[in-house]
Amino acid sequence: MKKERTFKFTIPEEELMNPGHLACQGCSATQAMRYVLKGLGQKTALCIPACCWAVIDGPVPYSSLEVPIYHCAFETAASSASGLKAGLEMVGDTETTVVAWAGDGGTFDIGLQALSGTAERNDDIIYVCYDNEAYMNTGIQRSSATPYGAWTTTTPVKHFKRRPKKDIVAIMAAHKIPYIATASVAFPEDLIKKVKKAKDIKGTRFLHIFAPCPTGWKSRPDDSVKLARMVVQNCIFPLFEVENGERYTLNIRPKEKKPIHDYVRLQGRFRHLTEEQLQFMQQETNHNWELLLKKVDAK
Amino acid sequence: MKKVIMGNHALSFGAMLSRSQVIAAYPITPQTQVVELLSEMCASKALNAKFIKVESEHSAMAACLGAALAGARTFTATSSQGLSLMHELLHWASGGRMPVVMGNINRAMAPGWSIWTDQNDSLSERDTGWMQFYCASNQEVLDTVIQAFKVSEKLLIPSMVVLDAFALSHTYEVVDIPDQAKVDEYLPPFQPQFRLTPSEPHAFGGLTSPEHYFEFRYKLQKAMEKAPALIEETGREYEKMFGRYLGLADPRSCDDAEIMLVTSGTAGYTAHVAVEQLRGEGFKVGNLRMKVFRPFPFDMVREIAGRVKKIAVVDRNISYGHHGIFYQEVKSALYGMKNAPPVFGYIAGLGGRDITPKDFGDVARHAMANERPEEEIFWIGVKK
Numbered sequence: 001m002k003k004e005r006t007f008k009f010t011i012p013e014e015e016l017m018n019p020g021h022l023a024c025q026g027c028s029a030t031q032a033m034r035y036v037l038k039g040l041g042q043k044t045a046l047c048i049p050a051c052c053w054a055v056i057d058g059p060v061p062y063s064s065l066e067v068p069i070y071h072c073a074f075e076t077a078a079s080s081a082s083g084l085k086a087g088l089e090m091v092g093d094t095e096t097t098v099v100a101w102a103g104d105g106g107t108f109d110i111g112l113q114a115l116s117g118t119a120e121r122n123d124d125i126i127y128v129c130y131d132n133e134a135y136m137n138t139g140i141q142r143s144s145a146t147p148y149g150a151w152t153t154t155t156p157v158k159h160f161k162r163r164p165k166k167d168i169v170a171i172m173a174a175h176k177i178p179y180i181a182t183a184s185v186a187f188p189e190d191l192i193k194k195v196k197k198a199k200d201i202k203g204t205r206f207l208h209i210f211a212p213c214p215t216g217w218k219s220r221p222d223d224s225v226k227l228a229r230m231v232v233q234n235c236i237f238p239l240f241e242v243e244n245g246e247r248y249t250l251n252i253r254p255k256e257k258k259p260i261h262d263y264v265r266l267q268g269r270f271r272h273l274t275e276e277q278l279q280f281m282q283q284e285t286n287h288n289w290e291l292l293l294k295k296v297d298a299k
Numbered sequence: 300m301k302k303v304i305m306g307n308h309a310l311s312f313g314a315m316l317s318r319s320q321v322i323a324a325y326p327i328t329p330q331t332q333v334v335e336l337l338s339e340m341c342a343s344k345a346l347n348a349k350f351i352k353v354e355s356e357h358s359a360m361a362a363c364l365g366a367a368l369a370g371a372r373t374f375t376a377t378s379s380q381g382l383s384l385m386h387e388l389l390h391w392a393s394g395g396r397m398p399v400v401m402g403n404i405n406r407a408m409a410p411g412w413s414i415w416t417d418q419n420d421s422l423s424e425r426d427t428g429w430m431q432f433y434c435a436s437n438q439e440v441l442d443t444v445i446q447a448f449k450v451s452e453k454l455l456i457p458s459m460v461v462l463d464a465f466a467l468s469h470t471y472e473v474v475d476i477p478d479q480a481k482v483d484e485y486l487p488p489f490q491p492q493f494r495l496t497p498s499e500p501h502a503f504g505g506l507t508s509p510e511h512y513f514e515f516r517y518k519l520q521k522a523m524e525k526a527p528a529l530i531e532e533t534g535r536e537y538e539k540m541f542g543r544y545l546g547l548a549d550p551r552s553c554d555d556a557e558i559m560l561v562t563s564g565t566a567g568y569t570a571h572v573a574v575e576q577l578r579g580e581g582f583k584v585g586n587l588r589m590k591v592f593r594p595f596p597f598d599m600v601r602e603i604a605g606r607v608k609k610i611a612v613v614d615r616n617i618s619y620g621h622h623g624i625f626y627q628e629v630k631s632a633l634y635g636m637k638n639a640p641p642v643f644g645y646i647a648g649l650g651g652r653d654i655t656p657k658d659f660g661d662v663a664r665h666a667m668a669n670e671r672p673e674e675e676i677f678w679i680g681v682k683k
């Protein structure tokens with residue numbers, strides 16, 4: 001008798017995100033949402049401030065998601081989520097996971113104060129930052145998440161961004177919240193594992209998801225997953241967790257740390273950079289990687 | 300039960316008796332006692348509510364809105380700079396039809412730093428789609444919070460309960476604290492038709508094209524237009540249960556008045572005192588203490604204005620480049636009215652300078668002595 005082949009899915013089959021949304025081709029923010037909802041399940045409520053996802057979801061009266069959404073003000077993802085959680089509990093719903101879902105601008109810049117407040121109070125929400133490294137919804141303006149060297153419409157090639165990307169994980173770790181994790185859409189099993197872990201923890205949990213943006217990065221839409229993988233392999237965006245602001249765990253330690261060169265050269269936003277400037281980026285990457293390893297090994 | 304309490308605590312008791320479920324607030328002078336007492340009430344379980352101690356007024360309102368969307372009754376309080384910081388979210392509250400009730404202590408806007416009263420903070424929020432109630436006693440503050448929840452939740456429009464810095468916020472008065480069971484009867488739990496829940500997932504406030512946006516705003520205005528009658532109705536209901544009527548305004552001796560003062564806030568009570576004195580001296584003066592500013596009670600103002608010879612509006616606020624704000628509003632209400640009385644506009648008491656009964660006497664005499672206002676603005680007590 002022929003043996004029947006069985007498949008075991010490595011990520012949940014449940015789909016809480018429908019087709020028909022308004023994202024660009026190759027948008028990783030949609031992948032991030034799809035995976036996070038797979039990890040959290042339907043008893044989830046989202047607070048989405050101004051960001052690409054404020055549009056991606058679909059115009060009134062449509063929504064591409066099977067979970068409720070509060071479209072909140074730009075700088076209020078965290079504070080809206082704090083209020084929503086308190087409100088739900090007061091009307092008897094203690095089960096729903098409340099998620100603040102914001103882009104890098106809404107997290108690193110305009111929403112940082114509210115996020116700090118929520119984290120300091122350790123309000124019981126999950127904050128997800130999907131990071132495409134600039135204000136993409138408004139048309140590619142630099143944010144404090146934009147990396148060194150990048151072109152944006154407000155950092156033209158003659159005046160490209162000279163300052164490094166803000167270290168948001170360090171800022172969040174300083175708040176001593178129970179759980180922080182970085183994730184990349186190229187590693188869905190790792191991402192969903194972290195989402196599920198976060199779901200079972202009480203208090204403020206922060207997920208930083210790397211989400212390539214072909215429109216803003218001047219990269220090919222079919223390269224998004226590749227870029228999201230390379231950025232982990234070259235250690236620009238390592239995958240790690242921080243528990244209680246102190247315990248660092250590295251999830252993927254590349255056997256061979258890849259040079260940043262290929263990653264950078266796949267993106268039009270870095271096209272103007274000289275080899276010397278690339279060298280500088282490589283040194284910065286190496287330096288940050290060593291700093292992280294020290295924290296990881298310190299435990 | 301009667302208690303001697305400060306105006307700020309009247310707000311706290313109002314929020315407690317209304318069984319607020321989520322409170323989010325940030326401290327600002329002269330509002331602090333409101334939230335100090337509420338945090339004690341929450342800690343001692345006198346009030347079963349969650350108190351979110353936010354890091355700014357902006358987050359205070361944001362948290363209230365999130366909670367309101369979940370279907371919880373929400374309350375906050377602020378003042379002046381704090382109210383201005385909330386400005387963006389005041390639009391969010393009314394546009395999202397979230398019936399938050401907020402106490403605002405009138406305090407002059409900086410610079411220079413002032414902690415004393417005038418109305419420019421709240422009146423700068425005139426067009427944000429909030430109802431605004433200007434109170435003149437601690438009793439009125441407490442009663443109005445309870446009424447405001449009832450009206451707000453019926454119309455899905457947020458309410459601002461406004462009181463003067465220090466003149467009311469820190470002034471102790473005897474206040475009748477109503478019985479909780481009776482308040483529960485007057486104000487049943489908040490049961491919104493729509494609320495955010497995974498069991499019925501909706502997206503609230505998403506991208507709204509020109510095809511739909513206009514209608515949302517039309518509906519907000521239509522709901523606002525229902526407010527004056529509803530305020531009067533719920534005010535009469537309150538009177539039946541608690542013995543105090545809560546109306547759109549508090550007219551005193553207006554029926555046969557030659558000069559009718561138009562006032563608001565605690566200055567409105569000072570004006571009542573002045574009217575009594577002036578009547579004693581034989582002057583036919585009345586005072587219309589405005590309570591509800593938004594929605595503007597057009598019908599009531601026109602009806603009372605039709606009975607008087609002249610109107611003298613005293614504003615503790617100013618719209619620079621125009622005039623006092625109540626003055627503008629009263630004038631616009633009278634536009635096109637047959638035999639509309641002339642309206643004189645006075646500005647007094649900015650930044651907490653006292654407005655005394657003598658000032659109102661001067662105003663009344665000035666309006667009495669002149670056929671029509673020969674200037675746009677008359678300044679009371681300013682050092683020119």
